[in-house]
Amino acid sequence: MKLRPFALLRRAVTLLFLLLVPAARPASVLAAPARSLTVFAAASLADAFQDLAHRFEAAHKDVKVRMSFLGSQQLAAQLAQGAPADVFASADDRSMEGAKAAGRIAGDPVTFAYNRLVVIVPRTNPARIGGLKDLARHGVKFVLGAESVPVGHYSREVLANLATRPEFGPDFARRALANLVSEEENVKAVVGKVQLGEADAGMCYRSDVTAAVSRYVTMFAIPDSANVLASYPIAVVTASASPELAQAFVDLVRSPAGQGALIAHGLIPAGASGP
Numbered sequence: 232m233k234l235r236p237f238a239l240l241r242r243a244v245t246l247l248f249l250l251l252v253p254a255a256r257p258a259s260v261l262a263a264p265a266r267s268l269t270v271f272a273a274a275s276l277a278d279a280f281q282d283l284a285h286r287f288e289a290a291h292k293d294v295k296v297r298m299s300f301l302g303s304q305q306l307a308a309q310l311a312q313g314a315p316a317d318v319f320a321s322a323d324d325r326s327m328e329g330a331k332a333a334g335r336i337a338g339d340p341v342t343f344a345y346n347r348l349v350v351i352v353p354r355t356n357p358a359r360i361g362g363l364k365d366l367a368r369h370g371v372k373f374v375l376g377a378e379s380v381p382v383g384h385y386s387r388e389v390l391a392n393l394a395t396r397p398e399f400g401p402d403f404a405r406r407a408l409a410n411l412v413s414e415e416e417n418v419k420a421v422v423g424k425v426q427l428g429e430a431d432a433g434m435c436y437r438s439d440v441t442a443a444v445s446r447y448v449t450m451f452a453i454p455d456s457a458n459v460l461a462s463y464p465i466a467v468v469t470a471s472a473s474p475e476l477a478q479a480f481v482d483l484v485r486s487p488a489g490q491g492a493l494i495a496h497g498l499i500p501a502g503a504s505g506p
Contacts, residue, residue, distance in 0.1 A: 265293045268476050269315060271306040272298060273322035273381065273463070274417035275346065275436050279496035280320070286492070287483055294476060302380045302417035303327075310335040310468065317477040320465040320484070322346070322418075322436075323381035327464045337471070340464035343484050345499040346436040347458050348382070348389055350451040351425050351444075358431035363451060364399060366390075366432055367406035374421055374430035377414040382421065385459045386434040392457035422448075436461065438497030463498070 268287070272280045277300045284296035299306065299316070303326035310319060311333035319336065320343070321327040327340050352360045358371050366373055376383030390404035415421045418435050425433040426447045440450050465484055467477040483489045490500040 266291075266473060266476065267295045267297055268317050268473055268480060269297045269299065270318040270320065270480065271310065271314075271316045271468075272300055272318075272320040273303045273306070274300045274419045275322050275382070275439060276300065276320055276463070277419070278441060279438070279493050279498060282492050282496065283480075283483060283489055286488070287480055290483075291476070291479070296480070300419075302376070304329075304379050304381070305416065306330075307333075315472070316468045317471040317473055318465065318480050319468055320463065321381070322461060322463055323384065324462055324464055325384070326381065327466065330468075331466075335469050337467045337469045337474070340466035341481075341485065341501075342462050343465050343481075343489075343501050344463040344493050345501070346438055346461040346463065346497075347455075347499070348385055348434055348453055348461070349437050349440060350432055350434050350453065351422065351440060351448040352432045352451070353425055353428045354447050354449055355428065356431075356449060357428065360432055360451075363393060363453065364403075366410065367399075367403050369406075369410075371410045372412045372429075372431040373407060373410040374413045374415065374424045374433040375411060376418055376421055376434075377416060380416060380418070381461065382418040382435060383414065385461055388459050389434065389453055389457055392459075393453075396457065436497075441497070460499075 280298060284298055287296055288294060303321040303323055307326040307329040310330045319330055330336050350363060375386045378384055378387060390407050393399045394401055394403040412430060413424060418439055421433045422435050422439050422444060424430040465481055467474060467481060471477045494500055
């Protein structure tokens with residue numbers, strides 16, 4: 232059955248209307264957040280800072296927080312090379328000082344949290360590790376962060392501290408380091424190697440042993456007298472595209488709510504001297 236000219240015209244008008252309706256939607260419906268905030272943060276902060284990013288976005292409806300999680304030394308190097316960012320949160324003062332020496336840090340960094348180290352082994356414990364002294368036993372596959380990585384630097388301090396104790400012996404650190412089978416670029420990679428059974432033992436932050444991770448690993452505490460207190464500084468980045476927003480994020484991290492979120496993810500709040 233052929234359509235009359237009037238029916239054809241009416242159908243054409245209807246189709247045109249349907250095509251134009253989406254374009255007529257309010258800009259607020261289609262538009263993405265008008266502003267973004269880029270935060271460079273140490274890999275060990277991933278869980279806590281994702282939580283804080285959601286809180287920040289809830290309080291700033293037009294802002295999208297973009298997180299970059301890597302080893303602190305990698306992030307500092309990227310900043311030194313001119314990578315754009317608004318906030319830098321490091322797992323050690325050394326990386327923060329490197330970024331500051333490169334002229335990428337505005338003002339003085341402030342410490343917002345601390346962390347301590349632990350030793351982890353696979354839940355199946357194939358090397359039958361029963362304590363810290365076994366890390367130096369011949370044949371144990373040991374994994375650490377590289378020395379340039381904050382967790383790797385701290386781990387070597389711990390081994391040196393243990394070597395001063397009579398029960399470990401002065402050559403303990405040397406023997407433990409001789410067992411290294413891998414040196415990783417960030418702490419999450421260390422945890423991953425142990426989780427997957429690719430290493431018999433590794434050293435990571437206490438905050439990395441989350442509920443999900445603890446299903447696959449067993450944790451050994453390190454005596455406080457031999458442990459280190461990892462320091463986490465934060466600062467606004469020079470030439471931030473949104474310095475006021477960047478400072479607002481730093482303020483959130485340091486606020487009671489922010490400190491509570493850090494505690495919930497296993498970190499030690501600023502001002503505390505221990506867990």
